[in-house]
Amino acid sequence: MAIREGRWDCPQCGNQGNRGSELKCPACGRVRAEEVQFYAAEDAAEVTDEAALARAKAGADWICEFCGATTPADQKRCRGCSADRTEKRRAVKELLDRPEAPAPAPKKKSKAGLVLAGIGLLAIAGGLLLCRAKEASMTLAGVSWERTVEVEKYTTVVEEHWRDRLPEGARILSTERKLERTDKVQTGTRPVTKTVEEKVQTGTKKVKVGKKDLGNGYFEDLFKEEPVYETRQRTVTEDEPVYREDPVYADWCRYEIDKWVKDRVEKASGSDKSPDWPAVSATDKQRPGKKVETYRALFKDADGEEHEWTPKLDEWQRLEVGRKYNVVTRLGSVQGLAAAE
Ligand SMILES: [Zn+2]
Ligand SMILES: [Zn+2]
Incomplete structure (x- = not known):
């Protein structure tokens, strides 16, 4: 309950630090009026009189x-x-040293972050510049095509797998007992002792949090009881599961089976505008499989340098050898033709 004498400044003559107990300004004699604000001097001694x-x-x-x-x-x-x-x-006011729950200041972007963002933007801009498409007039020097067909044959192959996952039609040649997996089976529990830390309140302490303006030239210290904590270690015993590993054995089979497998690739190609598929006859032992078609166009630019393009069939079919085209390239590879004007 410490009481300390406050101070006040005279609004008439400007004299500063008048004592709180003074009812008139010692400099000009003006009566201490309503507009006077009391303030606490930080080093004010405790009043004992x-x-x-x-x-x-x-x-x-x-x-x-x-x-x-x-x-x-x-x-x-x-x-x-x-x-x-x-x-x-006069008002009696509580003045806290630290206003409670101050609003957090908005986070500002760090300078380093801004610099990094700047570097990132530069890198993107540089990349775009490098990748920018270029357009140039080029002469179509030639065209070519290539068509391939995988040929599959029906044959007997030897494979291996677990007995319960064999495909239909498998004819087992040999089997072997093998470890397929281990199963985890819980057999019980065992106690495990651990040390845990916990915060325990051991008491309270008086903390000065501010002062009260008593409205008469004096101030009273304000205190608050704050909890005092201590970190204590405690041992706890918990049950942990205990497992057994059980091996599981199964039949690993070597088997033969008749099925369609890739045998060879037939290819047809040409430098004309009449692509065709290679002939593959279908029998009970042979059939055509996956097909792949590739069409190429070779352009020559003004410097005589060659640029290859692999367009789709319909684009390729419209090309005329010997004609000039506006060719779009990016990083040296042909992207396509510029839209006709
Ligand atoms: Zn005065
Ligand atoms: Zn009066």
Whole structure:
């Protein structure tokens, strides 16, 4: 309950640091009025004088309705104009050293982050510049095509797998007992002791959190009880499951089976505009499989350098050897033809 004397500055003559107990400015004699704000000097000593303590505890000064002067609570007549005491009082205010729950300041982007973002943008711009498509007039020097067909044959092959996953039509040649997997089976539990840390409140401590403006030139220290914690270690025993590993054996089979497999690739190619598929006859032992078609166009630019393009069939069919085209390239490879004007 420490009481300390406050200070006030005179609004009339500007004299600073008048003592809280002074009812008139010692410099100009002006009565301490309502507009005067009390403030606590950080190094103010604790008040021990009985009379001063009594004044501090008497309550806030009352404010004169006629002249505005403030007069100690126990005095019945105004210090300024001798008017009778009224109910109007100076405010009693709690002033905290640290305002509670301050709003967090908005996060600012760090300079380093901005620089990194800048470098990233430059890199993207550079990449776009490098990858930018170029357009040039080129002569179509020639065309070619290639068509391939995989030929499959029906034959007997030897494969291996677990017995319960054999394909239909498999004829087993030999089997072998093998470890297929291990199964985890819980057989029980065992106690395991661990050390855990926990925060325990061991008591409280008085912390000075601010002061109270008593409204009469004095201030009172404000305290708050804060919890005091201690980290303690505790051992706990928990049951952990215990497992057994059970081996599981199964039949690994070598088997033969009749099926279609890739045998060879038949190819047809040409430098004309009449592509055709290679002939593959279908029998009960042979059939055509996967087909692949590739069409190429060879352009020559103004420097005589060659650029190859692999367009789709319909684009390729419209090309005319010897004609000039506006060819679009990116990083040296042909992307296509510029749209006709
Ligand atoms: Zn003054
Ligand atoms: Zn008055």
